[in-house]
Amino acid sequence: xxxxxxxxxxxEGRTVTISLDEPIEPADPVAxxxxxxxxxxxxxxxxxxxxxxxxxxARIVERNVFDVEL
Amino acid sequence: xxxxxxxxxxxxxxxxxxxxxxxxxxxxxxxxFNNVKxxxxxxxxxxxxxxxxxxxxxxxxxxxxxxxxxxxDL
Numbered sequence: 001x002x003x004x005x006x007x008x009x010x011x012e013g014r015t016v017t018i019s020l021d022e023p024i025e026p027a028d029p030v031a032x033x034x035x036x037x038x039x040x041x042x043x044x045x046x047x048x049x050x051x052x053x054x055x056x057x058a059r060i061v062e063r064n065v066f067d068v069e070l
Numbered sequence: 071x072x073x074x075x076x077x078x079x080x081x082x083x084x085x086x087x088x089x090x091x092x093x094x095x096x097x098x099x100x101x102x103f104n105n106v107k108x109x110x111x112x113x114x115x116x117x118x119x120x121x122x123x124x125x126x127x128x129x130x131x132x133x134x135x136x137x138x139x140x141x142x143d144l
Contacts, residue, residue: 004125021101022127035121042118044082044110045103 002062006036011050018045023060032058072144080106081136084119086128098131108137 004023008016018039024031036055039045045052081104088099106115115135123130 016105018103018122020122020126021099023125024127028125031124035125038121039118042110042114044107044114044118045105046107047105 002060004032004058004060006032006039006058007056008036008040008052009054009056010047010052014047014049015056016045016047016049016052025060027058027060073141074144075139075141077108077137078140079104079138080108080110081138082106082110082115082119083134083136084123084130085132085134086123086126087131088128096131099128 001021002023002025004020004027006018006020008018010016033055036058040052040055043051081102083103084101086099086101088097091097112135116133119133120130
């Protein structure tokens, strides 16, 4: 299962992640940038370290699970 | 006796259509965001939800907002 992680910095400079399941691939940098800009502009999320103030990075993460025979 | 009601937290939920079940009825999956400011307006939440929905594969069915209030006797 893949996840899109949008990472922001808050007022304390710490990372805050907003993640979405099953992202569109390949990732569209323009659309992702626009969405992150919209989140910053609307400013409706908070964190323990204050508002989100800056885009940090965006990435698609995949988790692979292999069962181990016991 | 004065009862006060104060909004203490807000949750944003995006409900996605996530395929169909064995009888052809649509199934849904909900994605929740807990760190939403209680002062957020519906317009703000709608903008955020629709822009986020464009980054993933499913159809955004509804956008929901859950507000929690603490009710106290002052």
